[in-house]
Amino acid sequence: MNDQQLLRYSRHILLDEIDIPGQEKLLAGHALIIGAGGLGSPAALYLASAGIGTITLVDDDTVDLTNLQRQILHTTERVGQTKVSSGQLTLAAINPGTNVIALKERVSGERLNELVRAASVVLDCSDNFATRHAVNRACVANRVPLVSGAAIKFDGQISVFDSRSDAPCYACLFPEDQEFEEVNCATMGVFSPLVGIIGSMQAAEALKLVAGIGESLAGRLLLLDARTMEWSSIRISRNVSCSVCGKAH
Numbered sequence: 001m002n003d004q005q006l007l008r009y010s011r012h013i014l015l016d017e018i019d020i021p022g023q024e025k026l027l028a029g030h031a032l033i034i035g036a037g038g039l040g041s042p043a044a045l046y047l048a049s050a051g052i053g054t055i056t057l058v059d060d061d062t063v064d065l066t067n068l069q070r071q072i073l074h075t076t077e078r079v080g081q082t083k084v085s086s087g088q089l090t091l092a093a094i095n096p097g098t099n100v101i102a103l104k105e106r107v108s109g110e111r112l113n114e115l116v117r118a119a120s121v122v123l124d125c126s127d128n129f130a131t132r133h134a135v136n137r138a139c140v141a142n143r144v145p146l147v148s149g150a151a152i153k154f155d156g157q158i159s160v161f162d163s164r165s166d167a168p169c170y171a172c173l174f175p176e177d178q179e180f181e182e183v184n185c186a187t188m189g190v191f192s193p194l195v196g197i198i199g200s201m202q203a204a205e206a207l208k209l210v211a212g213i214g215e216s217l218a219g220r221l222l223l224l225d226a227r228t229m230e231w232s233s234i235r236i237s238r239n240v241s242c243s244v245c246g247k248a249h
Contacts (some may be wrong), residue, residue: 001027005097007052017225023051023209029210030054032115034107034135035125036083037061038195039149039202041073042122046203048091048098052210055091055098056115057081060106070185070192078170111140121206124148125199127184134172139163142243145216146170147205149198151245152184154191156198156224160205160217163245167218172239194226 001009001024012018012026029052033040036059047055061083063074078086084102091100107115114121116138118146124135124146132148139146145162148170161169201222208214223232240247 002049005051008095008097012050018211019214022213024205025211026051027053027172029120030056030118031206031210032056032058032119032122033125034058034123034131035086035127036071036073037067037125037127038070038190039125039151039199040123041071041087042074042196042199043125043206044087044091045148048095048100050203050207052093052098052207054101056101056103056119057084057087057091058103058107058115059087063144065243070190070195072196091140108134113142116144117142119144121209122146123206125171125202125203131167132170132174133176136161137244140169145209145218147202147209147217149202151195151198152188152190154226156194156226157221158198158201158205158217159221160209162209162216162218164220166238168236168238169242169245171244172242173221173236175239176243191226194224197224197225197226 009023012023013020031047031052033044035059044055063081063083063086065079067074073087073090082104084104088100088102091098112134113185122139122144123134126132139164143163145159149158163169205217209216219236221234221236
């Protein structure tokens with residue numbers, strides 16, 4: 001690290017668990033963020049400010065006025081711009097030392113596998129089950145840890161699915177063949193700070209994974225009711241019959 005980096009990241013370096021070796025791991029890290037909306041905004045902001053070396057930001061949407069109530073990567077002046085280009089500008093202003101790759105794509109198949117393989121950690125900040133399951137499959141196949149978050153109305157959840165260990169994957173918790181009602185902010189609404197809470201926690205889990213510190217949320221699902229600010233923690237285990245990570249697969 002140069003003198004500017006030592007100064008910029010000095011408050012991390014003061015932490016015994018991180019110190020210079022941990023910060024160097026962050027600087028060499030590569031975070032793939034799927035979704036530059038409510039969850040992806042705070043996650044990307046904290047990852048960039050913390051010194052993750054490369055962030056690949058993936059989203060195929062454009063900034064809409066209704067996004068600005070919660071998607072803090074974007075500004076009023078950028079309504080109509082792609083979310084990834086808007087996010088790239090914001091992150092560059094916070095930390096020009098972070099390389100931000102902006103991809104206006106809806107990724108799937110081998111393209112998704114290619115992006116996951118290049119990453120140290122993946123943050124699923126998407127808003128639909130199809131994308132979440134596709135990202136989970138790619139992370140399991142390539143043994144890349146996945147930090148998954150979700151938020152709707154006043155309810156949030158977060159967990160880590162780390163295929164490098166015997167931890168469960170996303171499909172162990174939400175099987176692909178199980179029917180779930182798709183809900184989104186456009187029809188159900190979402191409490192603005194809720195996505196900030198969950199997205200910031202996704203960044204925290206991603207930073208811990210890249211730096212190799214602490215204990216991740218692998219094997220645990222945290223649920224938040226923002227109306228009462230009560231957290232629930234649920235232990236989850238691997239499903240040996242899981243269609244993605246089970247023994248047969």
